Amino acid sequence: MGQIEKITSLHLDILKEIGNIGAAHAATSLSELLRKKIDMHVPKVEMVSFNDMMEHVGGAETVVVGIYLRIEGDVQGSMFFILPIAQANRFIQRLINDPQFNFNNHPISEIGLSAMQELGNILSGSYLSALSDFTRLNIYPTVPGLSVDMFGAIISIGLIEISEVSDQVIAINTSIFEEDIKHRNEVQGHFFLLPDPESFATIFKSLGVS
């Protein structure tokens, strides 16, 4: 392996900038979609163990709405957009104009699921196209999948590829929130970008850093 351990603070800054640009574009898309002000937190780049990764967003057992896609092309990796149930409910209620919609009511209505799927498509698309413009790398995302389940069960799929070479993961973690409920100090939605270990060199090279 080795590659991951050689990452310097300059590298971390680059990864933070990627999280920053990606999430800023996604926040703008979401804001236009919902006609609401959406803001973002300062991106975090973390090198953590798998178990620490599972402790995000309230822990492995917390039920969340998760959008997942694989990135292919010049860079490979996994990307997640994770929403707590309450927040996903608010977004979808607003999108489909149905205040009764709830991800906890089974079976979950088809229209709500497809709205969530579409929201995932749009947000991950704007995140990744910003990333592609910034790095000038070709990035081909797969069609995002949707799951309403335990956070640990969802995020672990992104650790599989990494686990062949490492017991640690570098996660580019950006969170967004609705401006008018900012005072509650709740993080409302998380983007996790987990590049495959081999892809870090490509990312750094694309920005002129070896």
Next chain:
Amino acid sequence: MIQSINHQVIKVGIAELDIVKTPDTIRTSGLGSCVGVVLYDEVKKIAGLVHIMLPDSNLARAETLNSAKFADTGIKALIERLNLEGVQTFRLKAKIAGGAQMFKFTSAKDTMRIGPRNVEAVKKELQKNSIPIIAEDTGGSSGRTIEFNPTTCLLNIRTVNQGVMEI
């Protein structure tokens, strides 16, 4: 269930293994495509749990091998750990859970089928060691949290949509 005051729940993380003795229980949370393998001795009331991520240690490209991560090396390491506690391999029985496919993709990429592949690899390794599978809850598309009680030899499985069951 009435539990003694000294009852502890031993937590096992992803790609980890540990053992438990009565009256304690052992638990792992948020299994998706991973498989939780419980090996137990009903007479001695000792059990072990390994939280497996990948089917085969041949997939490893790391310099150091975390044996608990793979089906083949993880089960072997768990058997050895139980042997150290005086449990004989021929007394061991298994209960397994997990191996879901959390997202439905059309992609043929092997990573997407990792859940079923993990289950196949676990079964192969158990068969190799002549350890019978007494019960299993594998596959599907739901995450699972599991807890094994070596006193009752029951595996408690919680999912988001189907509630709680014991096998």
